[in-house]
Amino acid sequence: MPSLPAALETELAELLGEGWRSDAAILAAHGGDGSRHRAAPLGVATPADRAQVGALVRACRRHRVPLVARGGGTSSTGAALAGGAVAVSFARMDRILDIRTDDRIAIVEPGVRNGALQHALAAHGLFWPPDPASADDCTVGGNLACNAGGPRTVKYGASRDNVLGLAAVTGTGDIVTVGGATTKDATGYDLTHLIVGSEGTLALIVEATLKLAPLPEARASLRALYDDAAAAAAAVARIMAQPAAPSMLEFMDAACIRLAREVGGAEIAEAGALLLIEADGDAATLPHALDALERAARGAGLRAIERAADDAAGARLWAARKALSHAQRAIAPAKLNEDVVVPVSRIPALVDGIQALAREFDLPIIAFGHAGNGNLHANILYDPADAGQDARAHAALPRLFALALSLGGTLSGEHGIGTAKRGFMRDAFDAPTLAAMRAVKAALDPDGILNPGKVLPEA
Structure with missing residues (x-):
């Protein structure tokens, strides 16, 4: 297992003070996420402001040590795993900086919990539309990183549709400010919506200007x-x-x-x-x-x-x-929880295909979710202690993705790619498209230190 250079550890301790820890307890606490996989980080940085985030990235870049941003750790795809990297927790950057009711915007730091934000906005008769099932635990930064959605997406859109601007730190340690407080903007490249959904591979979000909606009566x-x-x-x-x-x-x-x-x-x-x-x-x-x-x-x-x-x-x-959720746990100790998307007209074909896979692999596979977007959760239920079930479940997974893609769909509607679906990106995109994505990555993170090994497959 790689270790943190002593010089970098000294530098981070001086930079962050109590915001830097590398003891066994903190590494264990930040070694997993909602994917149920584990990979211990080299240390945990908890910056207090955007200046510290920028200095942290610059220090790690000098030592060629990768960083992985972390919100509530609820990712089901392994996107928040920081094995061999410094985990960047935004737990101390959890302030709601401003709620401007006349403009219907909120300006927040990335560590604000979705549920806490909704509670604060309700007092003003407003809400932020993204409503993932993990709302009480997940953070706004994490929601933006994976373009989280939820049941209300059918009317109000996902995270990408409800953010107007960002401040973010690139892989060079520079702070970029993109978008703003207006709902119309035809000025330059739309870097705001490029960063949203990039799972921390392009930049670390340090502030977000969110578009709000009035609470319905x-x-x-x-x-x-x-x-x-x-x-x-x-x-x-x-x-x-x-x-x-x-x-x-x-x-x-x-x-x-x-x-x-x-x-x-x-x-x-x-x-x-x-x-x-x-x-x-x-x-x-x-x-x-x-x-x-x-x-x-x-x-x-x-x-x-x-x-x-x-x-x-x-x-x-x-x-x-x-x-x-309770019913699934009662019949199987584990599940592969996927969130494929198809055109609405292809939902019957998707469900028929899922049922055929369940019969072929002799496993329960259930389909439910956000029909208005064609975004269905296909849960493959199995017992990982049973070698046969474990093998069949993981053999069924690529077939599920192939089914969705064959129907004109996509790999993920709201969970993201992380490590779990990274290997299937070649099936979803052709070589020139992946090359364009890698070029964008290289422009914003030239040394590849931001969340390496996630989203994009190896060249």
Whole structure:
């Protein structure tokens, strides 16, 4: 295992003071992420401001020591693993610098937790749309690094759609300021949205100007059961083609429904597919929007449709979706949690293909997620202690990615690439496109010290 040069350790201790540690306890605490893999860093730097981040990068560059930015450590792709590198924790850079209600923006440091930000914004009648399942633990910096989304993406967009500007430190230690506080900008290259989703491989975000939305006055929900995935997908197409935009549009396949009912205890009838539909808006117009969504949801293959009468009823409708996590843990100790995306019209083919893979590899594979974007979570459930199951699960994974790509889709909608999907980038992009990506990487990180071994495959 590589070790940190003594001269660099002395330099970082002088630069960061209590913000530098390399003891066994801190290395262990920062040695894993949501991927459940582990790789101990060489040390953990916790800078207090952007100037320290810049000095930290310059010092590591002089010694050719890589750095890996880290937020809440919730990445499911290994993007936050810092084996053989300095882990850069933004735990001390967690301030909400400004909330400008008139401009509907918030200026924040990268270590602010998503949930904490939402709580602060609610007092002003505002929210930041990205709502990943790990909101209480993940940070804004991490959300931006992987372009996190969530159920509300169908109406409000993902992280990239809700950031206006950034300050970031490149691999040379320079601080660049891109974008700003305006919602229109036709000035120069759009480096803001280039850095978002780059998983810390191009620059370390030290400040973000976020675009906010007003909290809706009210929400209302529908749950629709269908004969099969094709009927549900046709309903999704009808829903997305009419003017009343859903604020959430979630899909569950037959295996999910069965799992939620039989293991999770959800009150739901047997069906081939399910859609959970939510609308939000002002109290006066919301009923009309819900009527429009219900009309669109009706069609061939519909078995039943249920409307929530109040918030409690709405919570009951969503109980099946929320029961999935617990239900999965009850039948398998591990899962490969993928988030492929296909055009909405290809959802039936994706679900059929997933079911075929489940039969071929003799493993439970369930499909659910954000139907309005064609972004489905395909979870391959298995027991890693069973050598046969472990081998079959990892053999099924490339077939899942090949299926999504064959349907005109992509490898990831919101989790990112990290190390888990890095090897499949050659399947998703041709050589000239990957070369262009490497050229961008070389321009912003000429020595390749920012999160090496992530996202881009070896040349």
